[in-house]
Amino acid sequence: MKLIEDLDQNILSLCEVDTIQNEIKDSEKVLERVVACEKSIQDALAKWKNDSKAQETQINPSQGFPGVVSTTMHVPSLQEVTQANLTEV
Secondary structure, three states, X not given: OHHHHHHHHHHHHHOOHHHHXXXXXXXXXXXXXXXXXXXXXXXXXXXXHHHHHHHHHHOEHHHEOOOOOOOOOOOOOHHHHHHXXXXXX
């Protein structure tokens, strides 16, 4: 306990009480800003996660992807290619 009292006295002898009080007020303001920033980040992450989940549920692979037109293409078999080449000769 004596050590704490000595430290308190040393601190008070180096700084004015008003200075310490102002620093405490300033640190409280900084802490409030940090907490507000943390909340903003958490809210933004929650919104992003919800938006991502909503987009995932909107995409149904059996219906294709939004904005993509489904097309089909005939790939000729080797027999068809061979016959086409023979008819050209």
